[in-house]
Amino acid sequence: MMKDTTSVLGYAWPLVVSPGETIAFHLSSATLTEAEARIVRVRCGDPDPAGPGLKTTRLQTRIDGRVALRHQSIHPGSAAIIPDAPILSGPSFSTGCFLWPTAPLAGPQTILSRWREDLGRGWRLGLDAEGHLLFEIAGAAGAASLRAARPLIEREWIFVAASYDGATGALTLVQRSLDAQAGRDTSGAYQTTGPAGLAWPTETALVFAAHAREAGPAPLTAAHFDGKIDRPRLYGAAFGEAALRLACEATRPSAADPALIGAWDFSAEISSDVVRDLSTNRLDGRLRQLPMRAMTGANWDGSAVQWTEKPEFYGAIHFHSDDMADCDWSPDVAMTVPTNWRSGFYALCLTARDGSDDPVESYVSFFVRAPLGQAKCRLALVASTATFLAYANSALRLDQVHAEAMLEGVIALSRDDVYLQEHRELGLSTYDTHSDGSGWCYSTAKRPILNMRPLGNTFNYVNDTHIIDWLEHNGFDYDVITDCDIDRHGAQLLSSYACVINGSHPEYFSRNMLEAFDTYQRGGGRHIYLGGNGFYWRIGFHPTKPHQMEIRRGMNGLRTWEGEAGENGLSFTGEPSGLWRSNGRPPQRLVGVGFDAQVFTRSYPYQWLADAHDPRVAWLIKEIDLAKPLGDFGLRGDGAAGLEVDRVETTLGSPPYLLRLATADQLDYGGVPTVEELRTLHRGAMGDQNAMVRADLVFFPTAAGGAVFATGSIAWACALSCKAYENSVSRVTGNVLRRFLDPAPFSGFDN
Amino acid sequence: MLVNYPEAAHWPIDPTRQDLVEEMRANPRGPHSDDLRKLLHRMRWTGVGKRYVVIVLEPNRRWMLGRLPGRRGAPVETFPNRIFTSLAAAEWAVFAMRWEALTGQRLDDGIPA
DSSP: OOOBOSSSEEEEESSEEOTTSEEEEEEEOSSOSEEEEEEEEEEEOOOOTTSSOOEEEEEOOTTOEEEEOOOOOOOOOOEEEEOOOGGGGOSOEEEEEEEEESOTTSSOEEEEEEEETTTTEEEEEEEOTTSOEEEEEEETTEEEEEEOSSOOOTTOOEEEEEEEETTTTEEEEEEEESSOOTTOOOOEEEEEEOOSSOOOOSSOOEEESSEESSSSSSOOEESOOOEEEEEEEEESSOOOHHHHHHHHHOSSOOTTOTTEEEEEETTTTTTSSEEEEOSTTOOOEEEESOOEEEEOOTTOOSSOSSTTTOGGGOOEEEEOTTOOSBOOOOOOEEEEOOTTOOSEEEEEEEEESTTSSSOEEEEEEEEEOOOTTOOOSSEEEEEOHHHHHHTTTOOHHHHOTTHHHHHTSOOEEOHHHHHHHHOGGGOOOTTSBOTTSOBOOEEESBSOOTTSSTTSOTTTHHHHHHHHHHHHHTTOOOEEEEHHHHHHHTHHHHTTOSEEEEOSOOOEEEHHHHHHHHHHHHTTOEEEEOSSSOSOEEEEEOSSSTTEEEOOOTTSSSOSSOOOTTOOBOTTTSOBOEESGGGTOOHHHHHSEEEEEEEEEEEEOBEEOGGGGOGGGGGGGTTOOTTSOBOOOOTTTSSSEEEEEEEEOGGGTOOTTOEEEEEEOOOTTTEEEOGGGOSSOOSOOSTTTOTTSOEEEEEEEOGGGOEEEEOOBGGGGGGTTGGGGOSHHHHHHHHHHHHHHSOOOOOSOOO | OOOOOGGGOOOOOOTTOHHHHHHHHHOTTSOOOHHHHHHHHHHHHHTSSSOEEEEEEETTTEEEEEEOOSSTTSOOEEEEEEEESSHHHHHHHHHHHHHHHHHOOOOOOOOOO
16 A cells, blocks of 8 residues: 655755764654654655565654644745844835746735735735736825736836835835837836835834735745845935836945945855845845746846856846745754664655554655765765756656656656645756746755655665665675765765675765866776766855755756756856756766756667677676567566667767677667757657667776776666566676775776 | 646547457557557547546456546546456456547447457
């Protein structure tokens, strides 16, 4: 029976922990008051009865036993919060910014505010439910509002401004379209007279892209805005449109202007969550829930496409009403990881309602690393935490119309999927779009991640546990190391190991990670890549905040959303993003093969090629019948070559020493090439007619006795256990691993 | 923006193509003929009606029919009396409902062997 995997959820912090360090579990349940807790080491997370089945090992810890549960809320929606200051309570003010709304009809939204929802007092500039600009003031002396005549147009830049004169009670509101032709002009200016001398509520934060629900410097917020805000300004006098427009157009308005209260420069400190005020008042604020930074402003003219080149064009932040980066839950249980624990995939297992017809079994994942600088084994398996984060809580199959066509069959939802459909507050993956249609570019681990745990959907994490299961079955000793540690410690971490294995889908790679593997290979490291679609996207980890990653999908590659022009540089690091192939480092150069196609109809066997008979790789084909197909079985589509596959391409860097040992190049009509493989469009590009749609199995030696083995297929890992582990895929993998752990160099390649 | 428009799938449905119905009934999971692939693409891309899915009750063993609500945050509609013991049976059932929605023809809902 499918267990209830969602009645209690949680996250571990830190996600990756060293022996001797403390780990805390932040839990929440809307329905349970308690659960049984225990810690397990994960060997196989896949409940598929056709495979090894769920395999975990229980470990005795002080957590064992009953844990009390409570409901902890999640508050999605990003905003900038500026704590109250005396200067914000002056009698008159004017405010303005450039605006690029992305969901003006999604419901009432607040753009710039010093408003208290609990009191219904203050001022706010926002949108009403019909997408009309609305300026409201309210206080003890009364209230007034102005509404623009024409609604805003989605994804069109507009200048918006409002003012209140406390002496006369005069209110003004203006919207001015920046491209005022061909039906795009919604401009208008409005005025009315309201109560004079309004007093503003105290202890009220200034908020951008939402308003405060309550008092205090860090209030909960409501009415979150979807879209970009560029160069917000606030003055302590009731200025007209022309003066405010000039103030907003200036990237650095005069800080000496006595009327200036605040001028926020979102192009400053882009990698942080700080918003800087350029005025002498220093009304700096904090961003909440990680809105998208390094976004083009209304002044962007295409003369630079990276924010680092001309930051003054990147004064906008794109806020989303569903941004979610940090649940901010209180911890419920904590423990110190014993120093004698092996590194590996671990989880807190929570069970409840045992014996009922709907038992709860929910896992909270974490990873234990080998102590840094102290490799315990000669072999390391990489936990692809960058990829796990990129896919964290993917709702692709729920939201994207192409999913059923792409996956070539009716979509099968797990209980996790059914939960996620209803509970978008968990925050989605970098495959998904926000509710306004723009892409999710950040992912974090301070939230429950449903598909990075045992019993989760079968991709990435769960598939990689098949490699763990196979290593355990065959008695190989191994450490587990993680992407985030490779990013931070580089080749130094890898160089402790004779051999390093990347799993089924190491798709997301930072520059540090790529450099680490390149250096590792050049230094004699033995590198095994048991997957497909690896080393594909260029990502960045946040330089100071652990387990936060970023991707900008750009204009190329197999992408579920496209970055906007000029917005494809990483805000965390200032680096370009997109495909590694488009960044001068195609995967073929590192591992001999690179992504070429998807095939979801079924998976296929490889056929051995002439290179497999090369005596220099006799060790690789020991006890293998080269006349027979390789991997005509598997848990994912009944073959070892499938899902996402990679091929050799010398023009992209597959090296001269490479031996192409086997190929699966008859992928039929289900083999669909990736977009960057197509020069011009023509019929005949699918796998039934195109031999470039294929998976290649390769070996090549590198410098100083190093070597690379790659399978070029995600489905490979899920074929290892077939026929009780006695199969050709398992045998080849074992032959390679044993040889790679043998320090003897690979001879006969230098001539 | 890069948008996938579901209404873009416009391969014309021919209600007289019983051969495609029978091909699907005999082999719901494929591989399929060229014309049946086009018919399935039309159905899957547009998600005619609402988008049917199955919900896993037992991994790789038992599934229940469901339907996506077409709106984020709304619950998945479930059909507890429509249980399948193979994905092929589920695939056929979804096909039959979509065929009826597109042609008005009710198909014998027989689950293929």
